[in-house]
Amino acid sequence: MTDLVIGSGPSGVSVATALLNRGRQVLMIDGGEGLEASAQDRRNRLAASDPESWSADDIRAWQAPQFDTPPGQVRRFGSDFAMVPGAETLVAPDQIGLRASHAAGGLSNLWGSAILPNRDADITDWPLSARDLAPHYRAVAKFLPVSGREDVLQAMFPAFPMQNRVPLTPSPQAEHILHRLEQQSTSLAGLGASAGMARLAVDPGCRYCGQCLHGCPWGHIYSARQTLEELRHHTAFRYRSGLVHGFVEQANHVTVRLDGGESLKADRVFVAAGVLETARLLLLSSADPAARLQLQDSQHFFLPSLHRWRAPRRPDQIPYHTLPQIFVELDDPDISPHLVHSQIYTWNEFYAQDLIRSYGAKLPGSAPIWHMLARRLIVAQAFLHSDHSARIDLTLAPDGRLVSAVRNNDATGQVMARATSRLAQVLKLAGLIPLSFARRPGDAGSSFHVGGSVPMAKTPRTGQSDILGRPKGLSRVHLVDASSLPSIPATTITFSVMANAHRIGTLAP
Numbered sequence: 001m002t003d004l005v006i007g008s009g010p011s012g013v014s015v016a017t018a019l020l021n022r023g024r025q026v027l028m029i030d031g032g033e034g035l036e037a038s039a040q041d042r043r044n045r046l047a048a049s050d051p052e053s054w055s056a057d058d059i060r061a062w063q064a065p066q067f068d069t070p071p072g073q074v075r076r077f078g079s080d081f082a083m084v085p086g087a088e089t090l091v092a093p094d095q096i097g098l099r100a101s102h103a104a105g106g107l108s109n110l111w112g113s114a115i116l117p118n119r120d121a122d123i124t125d126w127p128l129s130a131r132d133l134a135p136h137y138r139a140v141a142k143f144l145p146v147s148g149r150e151d152v153l154q155a156m157f158p159a160f161p162m163q164n165r166v167p168l169t170p171s172p173q174a175e176h177i178l179h180r181l182e183q184q185s186t187s188l189a190g191l192g193a194s195a196g197m198a199r200l201a202v203d204p205g206c207r208y209c210g211q212c213l214h215g216c217p218w219g220h221i222y223s224a225r226q227t228l229e230e231l232r233h234h235t236a237f238r239y240r241s242g243l244v245h246g247f248v249e250q251a252n253h254v255t256v257r258l259d260g261g262e263s264l265k266a267d268r269v270f271v272a273a274g275v276l277e278t279a280r281l282l283l284l285s286s287a288d289p290a291a292r293l294q295l296q297d298s299q300h301f302f303l304p305s306l307h308r309w310r311a312p313r314r315p316d317q318i319p320y321h322t323l324p325q326i327f328v329e330l331d332d333p334d335i336s337p338h339l340v341h342s343q344i345y346t347w348n349e350f351y352a353q354d355l356i357r358s359y360g361a362k363l364p365g366s367a368p369i370w371h372m373l374a375r376r377l378i379v380a381q382a383f384l385h386s387d388h389s390a391r392i393d394l395t396l397a398p399d400g401r402l403v404s405a406v407r408n409n410d411a412t413g414q415v416m417a418r419a420t421s422r423l424a425q426v427l428k429l430a431g432l433i434p435l436s437f438a439r440r441p442g443d444a445g446s447s448f449h450v451g452g453s454v455p456m457a458k459t460p461r462t463g464q465s466d467i468l469g470r471p472k473g474l475s476r477v478h479l480v481d482a483s484s485l486p487s488i489p490a491t492t493i494t495f496s497v498m499a500n501a502h503r504i505g506t507l508a509p
Contacts, residue, residue: 002266003025004254004266005269006028006244007030007106007277008106008224009101009107009481010498010501011272011481012028012273012480012501014140014480014505015478015480015502015504016505017139017505018139018502018503018505019505019508020234022506023236026237027264027266028237029242029244029258030104030241030243030273031241031243032102032104032240034103035077036079036081042078043215043217047217051207051319062078062214063211063214065078067353072097074110076110076214076215077214078214082106082110084099084101089280089402090401090402091403095444096392097444098275098276098445100274100276105225105228106224108224113221113222113323114200114323114324114343114492115492115495116153116160116199116327117130117134117496117499118489118491119159119489123486125486126456127458127467127486128503132503133499133503136503137159139499140498140499144222144495145222146162146200147166147167147168147199148165148198148199148200149162149167150162152185152196153327155194160199162199167197168206170197170326171315171325171347173307173311173325174325174346176311177307177325177326177346178197178326180430181430184430191422191429192335194329194331195326195327195426197326201221201222202222202321203220203221205218207319208320208321210316242258242259243258244258247269248285249474249476253476254266268477268508270480270505271478271480271481271483272501273481275451275453275482276394279293280396282453282454282471283396289396291396292393292395293454294391294407296391296452297389297445298385298389298449298488298490299388299389299416299441299442299444299447300446301381301416301419301439301441302382302440303382303420303427303434304379304434304439305377305424305427306376306432308432315346315347316347320346322348327343328423329341330342330423332422336388338387338388338490339490340384340419341490341492342381344379344380345381347374351379355374355377356370382416385488386488388409388411389412390406390407390408390409390412392450416441451482451485452484454471454479456469456484456485460472468504468508469484478504480500480504
């Protein structure tokens with residue numbers, strides 16, 4: 001019989017890779033949504049020419065759909081293919097910022113590509129260690145492109161060797177900031193801070209066209225769709241589209257129910273549908289109509305700053321990329337017993353749009369001023385451990401959608417304030433003017449670093465799963481996406497989810 005993998009996002013392709021390496025037969029099923037033909041044609045036309053030959057009209061047409069995105073929605077290539085509109089999944093989508101995906105490749109079609117492993121100090125409540133995950137980080141890195149360089153972050157994340165990796169070229173602003181922070185290494189250490197180049201899942205063939213947040217025309221930003229295409233060449237792998245609406249585990253197999261009433265049987269089921277769709281599947285399959293799951297969030301905030309130096313060239317002139325440029329890690333028990341992870345972004349065209357939208361109406365005709373100010377804007381995005389973040393209760397509505405309720409954490413504001421103050425000190429060392437008054441916290445779930453609804457435990461109780469992601473009472477159903485993580489560290493989530501999924505696929509009976 002075949003192993004069934006539900007979902008083709010990062011965790012889905014990781015567990016499928018591990019299963020295939022063991023000689024198993026794998027069927028993968030997901031919503032299968034893809035880029036519309038018109039959007040694909042537009043993408044192909046842009047990719048067929050050199051970025052230096054693109055006209056201002058070409059760029060405006062490429063970017064315009066992203067500037068007109070509904071609240072809570074994220075687009076790439078001018079399309080909504082990769083994100084399900086909130087109202088299709090949630091009864092009250094405005095309550096949380098999290099969304100689901102039915103696309104081939106899942107939400108990796110939209111992500112910012114930042115990757116880091118977890119360190120032991122941040123997963124002390126997990127039934128496994130960074131050492132247990134280390135070989136699976138390495139296995140995933142064989143098909144996940146990694147950009148980065150050896151620097152001080154290596155001491156903090158030894159499970160992620162950077163030898164022979166090709167770093168992306170930082171923007172001129174980021175190069176200046178990195179140089180300043182390297183010169184201030186002693187002062188940084190006194191602040192409990194470490195800074196280094198961002199680790200990104202980006203192919204070294206990057207063309208530096210600056211369109212990262214609108215969709216890379218050449219596909220250099222990793223998407224699990226790329227690995228899915230490679231898996232489809234494997235003789236033991238099959239793929240089909242469809243949505244799973246429930247499962248029943250029997251003694252020797254699992255029966256899953258698809259949309260349209262079709263049923264499939266599998267030896268084992270590996271659920272990699274993303275935390276919202278996985279929660280819905282579990283609730284639909286539960287015998288208890290009042291069942292409830294609780295997601296753990298890693299809340300985040302944005303801290304803007306301005307640079308004071310004269311740049312060697314305008315930051316909005318290619319070549320450049322707009323993904324995270326620098327990682328700053330705050331490791332000080334006076335702030336949190338856990339790491340606070342920050343990602344530094346230099347210029348992107350959304351800055352001017354946001355400034356004009358927020359302040360332009362108050363000063364008619366001021367758009368040129370905001371464009372000029374945006375070219376000096378540097379933004380840090382900081383993430384907290386789930387211990388200091390809100391939780392999201394999920395129950396099932398009669399129509400099959402999810403009802404969400406946010407449970408705020410009293411510690412969130414205090415930890416954010418301490419982290420903001422310390423991060424502002426770091427930014428000052430980099431020659432920046434932090435604008436702490438303009439700090440902007442994200443809504444619950446909006447970081448997309450969310451999971452832990454059925455956390456792994458060595459001896460699972462009801463509502464928990466074992467170290468292979470099997471919910472209590474089940475033996476053939478494995479949760480391999482972020483749903484089974486015991487907690488959500490502040491560092492980037494995708495790489496660790498992929499490593500854990502690969503581990504489960506390697507060890508599952």
